[in-house]
Amino acid sequence: MSETGVGGMSELVTHSEDSALWSTLRRHTQARIGLGRAGSGLPTRHRLELQAAHAAARDAVHSPFHPDTVAAALTGMPTVRVRSAAPDRLTYLQRPDLGRRLDATDRAHLPSGEWDLVFVVADGLSSRAVHEHAAAMVRATRSRLPADWRVAPVVLAEQARVALGDDVAHAMGAAAVVVLVGERPGMSAADSLGAYLTYGPRPGVTTDADRNCLSNIRPPLGLMYETAAAKLVALLRGARELGRSGVALKDESDALPTAVAQSM
Template sequence: MWDTLRERTQARIGLGRAGPALPMAPRLGLQAAHAAARDAVHAPFDPDTVAAALPGVPTVRVHSAAPDRLTYLQRPDLGRRLDEHGRAALAPGDWDAVFVVADGLSSRAVHEHAAAMVGATTALLAGWRIAPVVLAEQARVALGDEIAHALGATMAVVLIGERPGMSAADSLGAYLTYAPEPGRTTDAERNCLSNIRPPLGLSYRDAAAGLAALMRRARASGVTGVALKDESGEPEALAP
């Protein structure tokens, strides 16, 4: 019975026991998963990897006010603000949206999934004025607010590495914010699609279809977050 159930979930179920402890194999598996999660948090972000996966797509590189990884982990507030060089690198324009690729808490997730998500989503946004993709290092979700505001973009899409767990160290999240205001926009004003990591999580096709549908509804209604219903499971959202 346990073998059948294990085939249908990544959860650790029916591990058994050796006396009062776990058997050696699942115990080693837990230690390996914990090590993978730690590695994902501390692995450095390589913007070149993402840029190389976006041939022909203009990119801009910025850095948050957190100068290094240790500061980033200890001071979340600094990861929500651009440093001086980052502000200077962003020229204002007339954009409908900007995609921000941010390392967050898993550079691995960004390296493996972000470029594919940018391509899959922009392919569903014909006629939209999309700003150059911003590659942000030591970044939190709210850094997208300042980036979009500096570029003059109507909405920000932040593709960011999510906090690793014991079952997934490569999960990508997508956060959509309409008319973000640096320091004022709250998480209640964002929509989120999480666990983007095929084949075990959300596929690029489904994630991009849901995200593009939310972006179209956000532009029509002028809101995101709790005021915008996620109807990505409806047939019209998946039509392309």
């Protein structure tokens, strides 16, 4: 693809060899590259694809969370349901601070104990991501945890943001929390799940610098469950040994032999 200029104006000229190059590159990325031009805009096909992706992103943000769907997929695992202080979706989107705090009534009903870890499954900004990936991610992670780890019931949180996990872990007495949350949809993915690990969370004190994040969990186009779970368990082991998470804790799981990483 080349440009020729006349009087400061440029005209996009497409060559057949360039088209073949873009086609090859597009097989390795979901980014919208080399789409070409129709007049002053995009070709109709690509414009329609972009509009469809935007609609999917909006649907992901506004689609309701169904805790029953996740609970049914967590076969044999006890669950607890909570809500944030945001009473509805509109308030949740307009008041991020309320999505970080537990509803006071729900906090009082959380079971407490001496847990090593609690999983919080939060709808976040994509309930679709949670419905499709959260249960599988919990199972994959739990299967790799040491047998002596005490894991609390899975908390299913509605209208929730990442920091809600601090409130949940503090109320339940858990040393660490992993929040599995629907990530903000983009034009390439509306079903991306994020996993946020926090060790020793303190509501209102813990910041994002105290967390470790694994992003874009969504097989087959993103991070696979097995890979994400191995990384997460490696981080959990490291956080327990170090006594903290976040910027002080590095993900070194890629440096481990494959057999070791898969056994963790």
